[in-house]
Amino acid sequence: MRAALAVLPMVAALGLAGCGGGTDDGGKGETGGITGTVTVFAAASLTGSFTTLGRQFEAAHPGVRVTFNFAGSSALATQITQGAPADVFASAAPKNMATVTDAGAADGSPTVFARNQLVIAVPKGNPARVTGLADLTRPSAKVALCAEQVPCGAAAARALDAAGVQLTPVTLEQDVKGALSKVTLGEVDAALVYRTDVRSAAAQVDGVDFPESAGAVNDYPLVVLKDAPNPTAARAFVEHVLSDQGRAVLTGAGFQPPTGS
The missing domain is CATH 3.40.190.10 (Periplasmic binding protein-like II)
Incomplete structure (x- = not known):
């Protein structure tokens, strides 16, 4: 067949x-x-x-x-x-x-x-040296998130609240693949996406684990x-x-x- x-x-x-x-x-x-x-x-x-x-x-x-x-x-x-x-x-x-x-x-x-659990997706080699959520608040940091009505966006909001971190993303995407593409295209320094998405794009991105993601598993x-x-x-x-x-x-x-x- x-x-x-x-x-x-x-x-x-x-x-x-x-x-x-x-x-x-x-x-x-x-x-x-x-x-x-x-x-x-x-x-x-x-x-x-x-x-x-x-x-x-x-x-x-x-x-x-x-x-x-x-x-x-x-x-x-x-x-x-x-x-x-x-x-x-x-x-x-x-x-x-x-x-x-x-x-x-x-x-x-x-x-x-x-x-599925969130990780921080960064370009290969992590040029911005992101180690956790707090690094995403740097004035120079460009971050992509999913919109909050999307599951990855709702999970990101829970994780950021748990960490006491407030940040202003440069873009809000309608699905997780959109957020990941901003990293692979070099348009942002980081994005909050699922571990599975980082694995699927391992040739282009690295994943940074952060402890607050344990409370935002979907x-x-x-x-x-x-x-x-x-x-x-x-x-x-x-x-x-x-x-x-x-x-x-x-x-x-x-x-x-x-x-x-």
């Missing part, structure tokens, strides 16, 4: 409504196998690991196509509650998942499948959506994320296992 994996912008995701994303039998073929398209709306910080999981899922289920819409969790939650067609939602924080569940758009209760929940066009494939994809194989991909990317697992 030639695996087909697409990362969809919102326009393409909306277009799936008229493209027959699932099959008439809910994604279950005549032989009982999983078929059709499964559309996953996932937090931007999941781009690398979920792309890998999607390829694995396609390889295990010939005839299935996994498509993704990666963006900030708050934007994805809004898209879902406004009727965008999707099968699975994976959020970078419970708050944004609650937007979906409170609107009655989830099929069942969400499951926390991973956790839980990542996922759920099958109530109006999923392909509910059978959606449930199978969620099972794959929660499997030992899925856990190995996530921990390899730098995610922490859920509490109690």
Whole structure:
């Protein structure tokens, strides 16, 4: 099988409504196998690991196509509650998942499948010699943060409060990949992003740990959506994320296992 994996912008995701994303039998073929398209709306910080999981899922289920819409969790939650067609939602924080569940758009209760912790991303070699949050308050420091409605921004606000640090970022980004790109492009001296994002860009950035991040760890929940066009494939994809194989991909990317697992 030639695996087909697409990362969809919102326009393409909306277009799936008229493209027959699932099959008439809910994604279950005549032989009982999983078929059709499964559309996953996932937090931007999941781009690398979920792309890998999607390829694995396609390889295990010939005839299935996994498509993704990666963006900030708050934007994805809004898209879902406004009727965008999707099968699975994976959020970078419970708050944004609650937007979906409170609107009655989830099929069942969400499951926390991973956790993620903030680090300070700096250009390779750390030219500004950043060692902690206090260094980000220097008058010359250029810092990127995520907007507070985005999970990485909310976590950053908690960490800064815990450290008693106030700073004025030069930019507020709508997802963590946007904040990280400011570092990789050399536009800022530092950004507060997830450990997983620093690992994925290890050739371009270094990560600086700081103790206050321990109090700003985000839980990542996922759920099958109530109006999923392909509910059978959606449930199978969620099972794959929660499997030992899925856990190995996530921990390899730098995610922490859920509490109690």
